[in-house]
Amino acid sequence: ALDVVEERLEALGAAGGKEKDKDCYLGELLPLEDGAVHGYVTPTWATLLLVLRDGAVAGNGSEGGVQGxxxxxxxxxxxxxxxxxxxxxxxGHSGAGWAPGGW
Known part of the structure; x- marks a missing residue:
C-alpha cells in the first residue's frame, strides 16, 4: 500500500496542482479479499492507512458510501x-477513555 501512496503523490505532483488544493485523502489504495486499504497523507507528510472490511461502513448507504x-x-x-x-x-490526554476502547 505504501508503494501506491508514493505513486499517487507523484501523480499529484506531476498534475501541478497547488498545495492548498490537494486533498489529503488519497482514496482506495489497495483492494483486499474482504475490504480495502485507504490512504491519507497529512500536510506534514505523515502517512495514515485505514483498512476497512466490507460491511464496516457507518450508516450503510449514507452520503459518500465507503469513500466518504x-x-x-x-x-x-x-x-x-x-x-x-x-x-x-x-x-491533552488526562483521564480514562481518551484512547479508542478506553485503554
Missing part, C-alpha cells in the same frame, strides 16, 4: 494524531 466513511475516519484520526503531536508528553 473512510475519508471521515481518516480525518478524525488525523485530528487525534495532530492533538497528540501538539502535546507529546500527554498533556
Amino acid at each position: 466513511d473512510a475519508r471521515r475516519r481518516l480525518r478524525a484520526l488525523h485530528g487525534a494524531y495532530a492533538k497528540a503531536m501538539a502535546a507529546p508528553l500527554g498533556g
Whole structure:
C-alpha cells in the first residue's frame, strides 16, 4: 500500500496542482479479499492507512458510501494524531477513555 501512496503523490505532483488544493485523502489504495486499504497523507507528510472490511461502513448507504466513511475516519484520526503531536508528553490526554476502547 505504501508503494501506491508514493505513486499517487507523484501523480499529484506531476498534475501541478497547488498545495492548498490537494486533498489529503488519497482514496482506495489497495483492494483486499474482504475490504480495502485507504490512504491519507497529512500536510506534514505523515502517512495514515485505514483498512476497512466490507460491511464496516457507518450508516450503510449514507452520503459518500465507503469513500466518504473512510475519508471521515481518516480525518478524525488525523485530528487525534495532530492533538497528540501538539502535546507529546500527554498533556491533552488526562483521564480514562481518551484512547479508542478506553485503554
